Structures are given as structure tokens and as C-alpha cells.
Amino acid sequence: MTQHFEHHLFFCTNRREPGHARGCCAEKGAEQLRDYAKKKLKEMNIPKSRVNMAGCLDRCELGPVLVIYPEGAWYRYDTAEDIDRILEEHVRDGKRVKDLWLEAGQKRLL
Numbered sequence: 001m002t003q004h005f006e007h008h009l010f011f012c013t014n015r016r017e018p019g020h021a022r023g024c025c026a027e028k029g030a031e032q033l034r035d036y037a038k039k040k041l042k043e044m045n046i047p048k049s050r051v052n053m054a055g056c057l058d059r060c061e062l063g064p065v066l067v068i069y070p071e072g073a074w075y076r077y078d079t080a081e082d083i084d085r086i087l088e089e090h091v092r093d094g095k096r097v098k099d100l101w102l103e104a105g106q107k108r109l110l
């Protein structure tokens, strides 16, 4: 079966009140970097790919986080350079960005 999107990236942009025990991705720059990713992906012109925002993905302590479906690939990121690597190495080239990758069930940054 063909997929409507081959790379559908969801960025958590959830915002909590300051000081919340779990923190949130928005306070770590997720909104700006999601906007950056959307623009960059468009410039890269990769077919069947899309960036969307999401609510809390329940991996707050590892954030900011994104997940790529249908593959179910999870990444954390801090900078525009991290976004570039995820889009270029993973989405475009089909490789895993090992130092930003989040394993299933991972609870802490390694």
C-alpha cells in the first residue's frame, strides 16, 4: 500500500507554565525550529513529505522532540543545524542520525 506521506514529521510544540516539573518543548525553542524545518523541507522539495506541529508527545524530558511517521523514528534536537541533519541525512538520504536518535522506551538522554 502506498503512503500518502513517506515522511510526516510531527514537532511537539506544547507549552506549559514556567517551572512545570516536566518542562515543555516550546520553552526549548520548538516553535521556531518547527517553522525552520517547515521552510527548509519546502526548499528541499522532497516529495510526499510534510512538517506539522503536535501537542505533547509524552517524551517531554528528552525534548524538544519530533517523530517521523509512518516509520516511527524519534529525534531530539537543539539547533537549526540539528534540523538540517535530520532533514538531510534521515529524510533525504535515508540514514539514521545516531547522536540525535531516541530509542523506543528511552527515558533519559544518553
Ligand code: FES
Pocket: 012, 013, 014, 015, 023, 024, 025, 026, 055, 056, 057, 058, 059, 060, 061, 063, 064, 065
Ligand atoms: S512537551 Fe514536548 S513531548 Fe511533552
